[in-house]
Amino acid sequence: MSYTINVNGQSRTVEVEGDTPLLWVLRDELDLKGSKFGCGMGLCGACTVHINGQPVRSCVTPISAVGEQPVTTIEAIGETEIGKRVQEAWLKADVMQCGYCQAGQIMSACALLEKTPQPTDKDIDAAMSGNICRCCTYPRIRAAIKDAAGLPTADTREV
Amino acid sequence: MAPRDLDRAPRSRGQTEGVSRRAFITASAAVGGGLMLDLSLPLYARSSEGAMSRGPATLNAYIRIAPDNIVTLIAKNPEIGQGIKTTFPMIIAEELDVDWKNVRAESAPYDPRAYGAQFAGGSLSVPMNFEMLRRAGAAGRQMLITAAARMWNVPASELTTEPGVVVHKARNRKVTYGQLAELAARVPPPDLSKVPLKDEKDFRIIGQFIGGVDSPRIVKGEPIFGIDVSVPGMRYAVYEKCPVYGGKFVSANLDEIRKLPGVRAAFPVKGGDDLAGLLDGVAIVADKWWQANKALEKLQVKWDEGPSATHSTEGFAKAAAEIGKQPAGKTIKKDGDVDAALASAAKVVEASYEYPFIAHATLEPMNTTAHYRKDGKVEIWSPTQLPQQAMGLVTKTFGLKESDVTLHMTRVGGGFGRRLSSDFIVEAVAISKEIGEPVKLVWNRRQDLQHDIYRPGGFHFFKAGLDAQGKVVAFRDHFVTFGEDNKPGNSADMGPNEFPATFVPNLDLGLSTIPYRIPTGPLRAPQSNALAFAFQSFIDELAHAAGKDPVEFRLELLGEPRPPEVLQTRFGTQVGFDNGRMRDVVKAVAERSGWGKTQLPKGVGRGIAFYFSHQGYFAEVVQARVSPVGEVRVDKVWIVGDVGKHIINPAGGINQVAGAAIDGISAALGQKITFARGRAVQTNFHEYPLIRMSQAPQVDVHFLQTDHPTTGLGEPALPPVVPALANAIFAATGKRVRKLPIDPAELRTA
Incomplete structure (x- = not known):
């Protein structure tokens, strides 16, 4: 069946079954491969995109549920002011190891900063705990988010 | 430990073995005992892709220089997140003498004729290639100097380089590498063994914090995986x-x-x-x-389904309990007389440890x-x-x-x-x-978890004796592992140098095997990631039994520095465990963490452990808190490591060491693959939990840069964190974790 969705400011029409997850529409129909497949159950966050500015796990979001709502993916997040800042902070902190989860991490971080421009450690924990980093780059993800928010980046959590 | 660790390096099965070993890893002893590669390696073979490129001139298999001075440097090993695509070009760039901003890194094609062994494993990329890549870069520089000497018709000895240019000081003239490249590519390559290397004091790139070369593409979601x-x-x-292996x-x-x-x-x-x-x-x-x-x-x-449909985790545990009561099937190492020493010991401590099969669960299936x-x-x-x-x-x-x-x-x-x-x-x-x-x-995630090449589980039955002064006089481990007829399966082995071997006069390491038909293989710091938990936890038990501080007890056990053994391995001459280097990291981590100087609230404890693997010396302190319902939270980890003289890229190096520690904690807190009716039970991350942001501790990483050969750090930081955590839980609760993963029900006090 035919679905028209709004991805990164463009209207795109695809012929797929209605239960096809948005992730696979992005990756295999629209050739937007930045969103990653990790679990297929919304457990790891590698597939995180924004729908209406909200972070959503695209691997469990059927295309039929997307409708007209604007979808933003990692490929276009750099066009937003927050997205650009977050990408730059990620590079400055050299967050990446294998890098596979980082598109999802960046999408979650951007959604956090959009809502909470000066996040606390607890805010970061809450917003980022749906995203697994198998290489365990969590300390640098935390530092990069703080840097993007203009906060001191040294890890001074109470122990 | 040294030969065992290196023997864990991936074996190239099949017909490629000759290529990887004979031609490329003919190692010989270097000054200081590090790996020194055979320089007969065919450095000057042009890679197939490099040879076809137009424009840039190819100086050797690692270096292309374009007329606009952009230098393309080749990383020969696969990039798996260990940062090799950045690290290797840094090493070449250092000796070639170019500015990093003009460097473009490229992954090599698979081409053993040009590059020799190409793999990511065993923390071996740096020790196997550091020297060779320096020489490759220095050879390129030499060829550029020769080209300039010919162009100006002056002796090469009058010329030197500054980043990206050859300089003739006497005549105050310069020429860029880009201008020289075409000519340099036709210069006969110099003798690699004689090409002069930089004084290490003059390193400008090695040791700098340099971001991953692919990272700008990753943050934009480019399709590179x-x-x-x-x-x-x-x-x-x-x-x-078939869910039952080999069905x-x-x-x-x-x-x-x-x-x-x-x-x-x-x-x-x-x-x-x-x-x-x-x-x-x-x-x-x-x-x-x-x-x-x-x-x-x-x-x-x-x-x-075949015969292994009977496999179950419960069945394995029952078998291990039975076998553990018997003498070991095979002796790994025997020193002195353990039975006699136990009989006359002032105190005897006995405990058994157990860890599960675990899966790699790479995020990219x-x-x-x-x-x-x-x-x-x-x-x-x-x-x-x-x-x-x-x-x-x-x-x-x-x-x-x-x-x-x-x-x-x-x-x-x-x-x-x-x-x-x-x-x-x-x-x-x-x-x-x-x-x-x-x-x-x-593959989908279920297939990934149920058809991993697992880290095998294992069981250890320890018995040790202390004398009246609290010194360890006898040590026995009966390791019940998986394999056939006392021959351990893949990554299920233990070597004769497992600490405290040679540090206790009466020692007996032996193993027995439980037959199995489940695929097993190396997982980050293979064997070590499991053995460290068992041995360094039991050593902690001995410290407490001796009534001694765990740091002091370990320093006593390590003893006074003594010259390390020189061992022959399939990777060449290697220096064995150096107890002096380990003492130094133990002391340094105690110092940095303020060991013994910090008042901790109830339910909070600190533990220490050390481990030598992959030529790296690591000591780690974990601070953990345990809630009344037994939930474990790690506050902070202090790590001190010694991997020799250089941390080539601290950006990736620190990240990887911190990641290794959190990775170890992740496994200890919740990961196990269980088997029932011959099949793996877990299907996805809700049943096989990986650590998340809210659970990730702070990590303090520090390196002791010592005058030893530079070795790898993808793996050796992982093993000690697991026992350091278990020991911290003991300090916090008085309860000893003897089975992984940690079970909150066992730690509950309320």
Whole structure:
């Protein structure tokens, strides 16, 4: 069946079954491969995109549920002011190891900063705990988010 | 420990062995005992892709210089997140003498003729290549100087370099590398063994914080991983194997599957008996991966499960408990008389430890794109850690010659040892061969967790004796592991140098095996990641039994510095465990963490452990808190490591060491693969939890840079964190963790 969705400011029409997850529409129909497949159950966050500015796990979001709502993916997040800042902070902190989860991490971080421009450690924990980093780059993800928010980046959590 | 650690390095199975060993890793002893590579390595062979490039001049297999002074430097090993695509070009750039901003890093094609052994494993990339890559860069610099000398008709001795330019001071003139490159490419290459190297004090690039070269592409979501590969006309596939390892296909409802939306083909594939090779399965090929994966829900297969359908975690534990009561089946090391020493000991401590099978769970699931063409040529795109093994398995499985197969190495979304195996590669090739079209095989997460090449579980039965002064006089471990007739399976072994071997006068290390038919293999710091937990936890028990501080007790056990053994390994001469280096990291981590000087609230404790693996010395302190209901939270980890003289890129180095520690904590807190009726039970991250942001501790990483050869750091930081955590939990609660993963129910106080 035919679905028209709004991805990164463009209207795109695809012929797929209605239960096809948005992730696979992005990756295999629209050739937007930045969103990653990790679990297929919304457990790891590698597939995180924004729908209406909200972070959503695209691997469990059927295309039929997307409708007209604007979808933003990692490929276009750099066009937003927050997205650009977050990408730059990620590079400055050299967050990446294998890098596979980082598109999802960046999408979650951007959604956090959009809502909470000066996040606390607890805010970061809450917003980022749906995203697994198998290489365990969590300390640098935390530092990069703080840097993007203009906060001191040294890890001074109470122990 | 040294030879064992190196022997854990990936073996290139099959016919590629000759290439990797004989021609490229003929190592000899260097000053200070480090690895020094045979410089007969064919550095000047041009890589096949490099030779075809136009514009930039190729100086050797690692260096291309364009007229605009942009220098392309080749990273020969797969990039799995260990940062090698950045680190290797840094080493070359240092000696070539160019500015990093003019460097473009490129991953090598798979081309053993030009690059020798190409793999990511065993923390060996740096120790095996540091010297050689310095020489490759220095040779390039020498060729540029020679070219300038010819151009100006002056002796080369009058010339020197500044970054990117050759300088003739006497005449106050300069020429850029870009201008010289064409000419330099025609200069006969210098003798690598004689090419002068920089004074290490003058390093400008090595030791700098340099971001990953692919990171700018990653933050934009560019398609650079194996799973992102796209080939014209490509189909998508899934492959379902028998849930009991090595089970055989009998029949399936394939006619029904073929009618499902998008499905192009569904067929059985005949496999062999190698659990890490091509196994029997059912392939479903569709227009889109989602369609193929969805068709799996309807797939019903009748399997002949074979004898291992009886395997269960409970059964293994029962067998181990029985075997543990008997003497060990095989002696690993025996010093003195343990029984006599135990009989006369002031105190005897006995405990058994247990750890589970665990899976690698790389975030990028196993995948490969393959095209088996009608003319018998095969092209493969795969995220592999060990292309030589992949090539060997593919050619062996399909009766091909290496010249029939082209293998493209993609960026790897996490390795951890999983992609040293090539099962997912031969599956893709088999499917493409059947359909005659290019195909991308992607495993789903259930398949990934249930068909891992697991870190094997194990059981340790310890008994040790202390004298009246609290000194360890006797130490015994009966290691019950998995294997056949006392021959341990893959990554299920223990070597004769396991600490405290040679540090206790009466010592007995032995093992027995439980038969199994489950695929096992290396997982980040293989063997060490499990042995460290058992040994360094039991040593902590001994410290407490002796009534001594755990740091002091360990320093006493390590004793006064003594010259390390020189050992012959298949990777050449290696220096064995150096107790002086270990003492230094133990003392340093105690100092940095304020060991013994910090008042901790109730329910909070600190533990220490050390471990030597992959030539790296690591001591770690963990501070953990345990809630009344037994929930464990790690506040902070202090790490001090000694991997020799240089931390080539602290950006990646610190990140990886911190990551290794959090990775170890992740496994200790919740990971286990259990087996029932011969099959793995866990299906996804809700049943196989990986650590998350809210649980991740702060990590303080510090290196002691010592005058020893520079070695790798992808692995050695992991093993000690697990016992340091267990020891911290003991300090917090008085309860000893003797079984992984940590069970909150056992730690509950309320």
